[in-house]
Structure formats: C-alpha cells, structure tokens
Amino acid sequence: MTKLTDYTSFADAQVHANSTALWELFDGDREELNIAHECITRYADGSGKTAVRIAHAKGEDEILSFDEIAQRSAQFAHWLLEKGIKPGDRIAFMLEPSLAFYTTLFGAILSGAISVPLFTLFGLDGLRLRVDDCKPSLLVTNEEKREIAHQVDGLNVVVANDDLLSEISKYPTTFGTKTRANDLAVFQYTSGTTRELPAAVKHTHKALVTLMFAALYGTGIRPGDEYFCPSSPAWGHGLWHGTLAPLALGVTTGTFAGKFDAVRLMKALQDYKISNMSAAATHYRMMKNSEAANQFDFYLKKLSFTGEPCDPATLEFIDSTFKVPACSMYGTTEIGVVLVNFPGAEDYQVKPGSLGKPIPGLKLEVHRADGSQTAANEVGELMLWKRDHWESTKDLAKVDDEGYLYHCGRADDVIISAGWTMSAVEMEATMLKHDDIQEVAVIGVPDDTRGQVAKAYVVSDRAASEEFITELQTFTRQRLAQHEFPRVVEFVEELPKTPAGKVHRKVLRDREAAKANA
Structure with a gap:
C-alpha cells in the first residue's frame, strides 16, 4: 500500500495529505497511542540500527541505537513506577543530548508520565x-x-550519572504501554514568552501524528534520509x-551537545554523510561567518530553517556551498508549523525570503485591523483558521500574487535572536531585581550575526561603565538562561511613557530605526 512517505x-x-493517511504511518490509533513506542520501541528489532548520532562540542561522537x-x-519506566x-x-x-537524555525523555512517556524538557543553560530564576x-x-x-x-x-x-544507570539496569528491558491517544505526554516551554511566568504548551500523544x-x-x-538538527531538544524545533x-x-537523526560551534557542526555533516538538515537561520549564518565551509565535503539534498528570517548573504552562502535551496518553515510551539516550502519537491519553486505556502489542509490569511482580507503584497496580521474561527499568530505578513507568504515583523514584544525566542517582559522583570536599577525597557535591535539582539535601556543612579554593563548581563543570564540577556545596554535619564504611564517601547524602536537610517 502506498504511504504518504x-x-x-x-x-x-x-491530493494525498489528510488525517487518515497520517494515521496509517503509526502502530497506534485514535484510541491508543504512545509516543515512545512510535519513536523507539517499534524499531528496536535487535538489528542495532542507529537512532541518534550526537556530535559533542569537544569533538567526540556518541552513537545510540534504537535497541539501546x-x-x-523501559528500565527507567519500571524504576519510575x-x-x-x-x-x-x-x-x-x-x-x-546523551543516553541519559533519551532514557528520561522516552522512559517517562513510556510509563504514562509527562516529559518536561528544560534548557541546560537555565539559571536559578529560569x-x-x-x-x-x-x-x-x-x-x-x-x-x-x-x-x-x-x-x-x-x-x-x-x-543522571553512572550510579543512576547502574540502578535502573536491574529492571526489565521491556515495558507494556497503556496510554490513550488523548493522554498528556509532553509539556513544552517556548524559549520565550510575553508572560512573566511562562506556561507550558501541553501536548498529547496524538500530537505526534x-x-x-x-x-x-x-x-x-x-x-x-540521514538527518541532522543542531537545535537543542529542550525547545520545540529540536524536540x-x-x-x-x-x-x-x-x-x-543527529544532534549537537554542548556549546555550539559551526566548524564542529560542518565536520559532523561531513562525517555522518548528512543528506537532510533542519536548523535555525543562525546556524547557517554562523557557518558562513566561520569561513571554513570549503574545508569539508557535503552530501546535503534537503535543507530547511526556522526561528527567524534568513538574510540574503546567508541565503547566497547556502546556495553556493550546499547547492540546495534553503526552505523556510514557520510556526510556533502553540500552533505548530503552518507554512512550509516542501523540501525535496521537484515541482515546487522556493522563493527566497518567503515563509512558503500553507501545509495541506490548513487555511491562512492576512487580515487588516477590521478583519477584512488584505490585497496582494499588503501588510496585515497573519491569521490561522482554527476551530471555526480566525486565530491571530501575533505576526505581521503579506501574501504575493502566487500565494507565497512573507514575514513582516512581530506583532508583540517577543525578541527573536539567533533562533531563540526571548521575552522582553521577562528580562525586564529580572533586571529590576538588581539593586542599582530603577527602570528598564528591553527591545530587539538588528544584529548582523544574530538577526536581532536584546537591547536594554536602563535608568540608574549608578554611574555608567563597562563593568556595570557586564554585571547586569551576568546578573540576567544567571537568573534566566545563558542566551537570555541584553547584549546591548544604554543608560538613559528616563524612559518614554504612554499617557497611562506604561513604557512606550514603540518610541524606543523608532529611535533605533532612525539611528539605522541616519
């Protein structure tokens, strides 16, 4: 029987993509399903087939089989019970990423518990x-x-050390799953939020379908395919x-462990003979900036990226280096991926800069403030038809005459930097805990390497200095995450306010735009 694959x-x-065809790819059904079984157990046939290749930052490779x-x-699931x-x-x-990571991820899901991956660079507050x-x-x-x-x-x-692995090794190596398709399986945090207190997006087992x-x-x-994704599996794209x-x-699949290094990634792509990679735009940008791509041989046939737009210079690098078009895909942890560019489809033209076209079966439109649909190339708010109503994606977009959609900026105060989604509100709340800060406002500003970086405008009685800036950056990243801090800090006498007394971030953004155009 012909499958979607x-x-x-x-x-x-x-023609063929529909819900029924998707379910045919799985052992489970709409009543009973388990993510761990679908991803691991059903492929553990004693053959030793490789499930995951881990490229460690320090140079070593870790190879894990479906069997292992x-x-x-299964042993971890028994231990949990x-x-x-x-x-x-x-x-x-x-x-x-490690044996302990995948043991915990799938063992918890196998047992019927809910797996909650957390970023390894979180500080205490985060x-x-x-x-x-x-x-x-x-x-x-x-x-x-x-x-x-x-x-x-x-x-x-x-x-998670050798003692834990030794402790669980006494348990059986098989486990009978009993989960329902609608049971919760994963709590996934976004890499940033407009809320001060982040709420998990709750995924059931059938979310896998x-x-x-x-x-x-x-x-x-x-x-x-020989696949690789260097994004951390603590976040939506990597997981x-x-x-x-x-x-x-x-x-x-392949992944990266430790501090990211573009040269190490390219060595892994070569050594593993990777044919399909999905990464953040920043990963490609960092490979370009390393100027080391000519030292490696590549076998790539499909490429995709997400998290932020890819700048023209990086797209040119991808074309000249990999000889494969970079296919953008767009979505969020909350709504999933909704716009794609169909990597590997010979009858689809990839338009540089475009988010692509809707996934088969989905309906997206760009709307004006009054709810009416925009004309071609008119900027409006990107809306998704979901559960009999239009739901905002909180992004601005436009659609061209051929139905390709283009991203035109954020509609909220989220900052996307190097593929990470960061919350201006969360950074401000953390920085205000510092004894020497009276007021602070954080916005995203353009950056050649990361696309955007966070910039903090700080009101303080303490004299401005490089030492103070470093102190504030360290203070923030230790409490939130190693990537979540203001890379630029400017000291100001006061912050612009709305008539209601709220910080007027648009004024700050306009100031930055004026500087860039000066």
Missing part, C-alpha cells in the same frame, strides 16, 4: 519559574546543575522536528 511532490501533497534507547527507557510515579505526573529533565509552573515529581539533571537544582525548594532532584505534516512538508523527512519526527519514521 512514498510521495515527494508538491502536487501529490495537495528502548531497553534503557517503583518510585511511586503515577500516569500524569511530570518528570522534568535538564540534560544535554528554572524556578518553570518548576513552579509544571510542578514536577522529580527533576533529572547532571552534576553541573545539581547545585542550582537543589536551591529550588521542594524539588526532588536526581542526578499532527507533527508529521511538518516532518513531511516542512523538513522533507523520508525513510532513507519535535529534530528528535520525535525523524524517529517516528524510523529515520536516524
């Missing part, structure tokens, strides 16, 4: 905010983060598009 053209996607992850996950963990309990983990929100029964982390984790009151901390639209048409994954999607199709 057998079709590669844009035309076939319009399945056995360890013995510890009194019940279906629906949250198991948080703050780990780099960790506490998310722990307070999801209230996990335990947190699994490494030796490096043990001290920070123990500072969160009431948090049961387990260190919906994800396949993005896998097939956003990243172009097909059986036989869903980089980990769960390829594994659910039995495709070997």
Whole structure:
C-alpha cells in the first residue's frame, strides 16, 4: 500500500495529505497511542540500527541505537513506577543530548508520565519559574546543575550519572504501554514568552501524528534520509522536528551537545554523510561567518530553517556551498508549523525570503485591523483558521500574487535572536531585581550575526561603565538562561511613557530605526 512517505511532490501533497493517511504511518490509533513506542520501541528489532548520532562540542561522537534507547527507557519506566510515579505526573529533565537524555525523555512517556524538557543553560530564576509552573515529581539533571537544582525548594532532584544507570539496569528491558491517544505526554516551554511566568504548551500523544505534516512538508523527512538538527531538544524545533519526527519514521537523526560551534557542526555533516538538515537561520549564518565551509565535503539534498528570517548573504552562502535551496518553515510551539516550502519537491519553486505556502489542509490569511482580507503584497496580521474561527499568530505578513507568504515583523514584544525566542517582559522583570536599577525597557535591535539582539535601556543612579554593563548581563543570564540577556545596554535619564504611564517601547524602536537610517 502506498504511504504518504512514498510521495515527494508538491502536487501529490495537495491530493494525498489528510488525517487518515497520517494515521496509517503509526502502530497506534485514535484510541491508543504512545509516543515512545512510535519513536523507539517499534524499531528496536535487535538489528542495532542507529537512532541518534550526537556530535559533542569537544569533538567526540556518541552513537545510540534504537535497541539501546528502548531497553534503557523501559528500565527507567519500571524504576519510575517503583518510585511511586503515577500516569500524569511530570518528570522534568535538564540534560544535554546523551543516553541519559533519551532514557528520561522516552522512559517517562513510556510509563504514562509527562516529559518536561528544560534548557541546560537555565539559571536559578529560569528554572524556578518553570518548576513552579509544571510542578514536577522529580527533576533529572547532571552534576553541573545539581547545585542550582537543589536551591529550588521542594524539588526532588536526581542526578543522571553512572550510579543512576547502574540502578535502573536491574529492571526489565521491556515495558507494556497503556496510554490513550488523548493522554498528556509532553509539556513544552517556548524559549520565550510575553508572560512573566511562562506556561507550558501541553501536548498529547496524538500530537505526534499532527507533527508529521511538518516532518513531511516542512523538513522533507523520508525513510532513507540521514538527518541532522543542531537545535537543542529542550525547545520545540529540536524536540519535535529534530528528535520525535525523524524517529517516528524510523529515520536516524543527529544532534549537537554542548556549546555550539559551526566548524564542529560542518565536520559532523561531513562525517555522518548528512543528506537532510533542519536548523535555525543562525546556524547557517554562523557557518558562513566561520569561513571554513570549503574545508569539508557535503552530501546535503534537503535543507530547511526556522526561528527567524534568513538574510540574503546567508541565503547566497547556502546556495553556493550546499547547492540546495534553503526552505523556510514557520510556526510556533502553540500552533505548530503552518507554512512550509516542501523540501525535496521537484515541482515546487522556493522563493527566497518567503515563509512558503500553507501545509495541506490548513487555511491562512492576512487580515487588516477590521478583519477584512488584505490585497496582494499588503501588510496585515497573519491569521490561522482554527476551530471555526480566525486565530491571530501575533505576526505581521503579506501574501504575493502566487500565494507565497512573507514575514513582516512581530506583532508583540517577543525578541527573536539567533533562533531563540526571548521575552522582553521577562528580562525586564529580572533586571529590576538588581539593586542599582530603577527602570528598564528591553527591545530587539538588528544584529548582523544574530538577526536581532536584546537591547536594554536602563535608568540608574549608578554611574555608567563597562563593568556595570557586564554585571547586569551576568546578573540576567544567571537568573534566566545563558542566551537570555541584553547584549546591548544604554543608560538613559528616563524612559518614554504612554499617557497611562506604561513604557512606550514603540518610541524606543523608532529611535533605533532612525539611528539605522541616519
């Protein structure tokens, strides 16, 4: 029987892509489904087939098979049950990609618990905010983060070391799943939020089925691909598009562990003979800036990117280096991927700068403030038809005469920097905890490398200095995350305010735009 994975053209996607065809890719059905089984257990056939290749920043490679992850996950699931963990309990983990990471991720899901991946560079405040929100029964982390984790009151901390792996090794290597398709499986935090206290996006097991639209048409994954996604699996792109999607199709995936290095990534692409990569625009930009691409051989046939627009110079680098068009895909953790460029489809033209066209079956429009649909190339708010009503994506966009959509900026105060989505509100709230800050406002400003960076306007009685700037940056990143801090700080006498007394960020953005155009 022909499956969706057998079709590669844009035309076939319009004809054959539907919910029924998606479900045919899985063992489970609309009643019973388990993400861990679909991604790992069903491919653990004793053959030793590689599931994940991990390129560590320091140079070593870690290769994990479906068999090994399945056995360890089952043992961890049994261990959780013995510890009194019940279906629906949250198991948080703050780990780099490793055997311990995948054991925890899939073991918790296998048991019926809910997996909650957390970014390894979170400081105390960033960790506490998310722990307070999801209230996990335990947190699994490494030796490096043990001290920070123990500072969160009431948090049961387990260190993922050889002792833990030895402890769980006494348990059976198989586990019978009993989850329903509508049971919760993953709590996923966005890498930024417009709220001071982030709320998790709650995914059921059947979210994996919906994800396949993005896998097939956003990243172009097909059986036989050698796939790689350098984005951290603590965030949506790295977890869903980089980990769960390829594994659910039995495709070997690759990822990066440790501090990102563009040269190390390119060596992995060469050594693993990667044919399909999905990354953030910044990953491509950093490869370009390294000026080392000519040192490696590449085997890429499909490329995709997400998180932010890709600048023209980087797109030119991709074309000249990889000889493959870079396919943008657009979405959010809340709504999933909705616009794609169909990597690998020979009958689809990729337009540089475009977000692409809607995933088959989805309806998107660009609207004016009054709710009417815009004309071609007129900027408005991008809207998604969902559950019988139009839902805002909080982004501005335009659509051309051929139905391609283009991103025209954010409609809120979220900052996208190097692929990370950061909250201006959260940064401001953290910086205001510093004794020497009276007022602060944070906005995104253009940056050649990262697309945008956070800039903080600070009101303080303390004299401005480079030492003070560094102190504020360290203060913020230690409490939120290593990437979430103002890379630019300007000291001002006062902040512009609205008549209601709120900080007027638009005035600050306009000032920056005027400087750029001067």
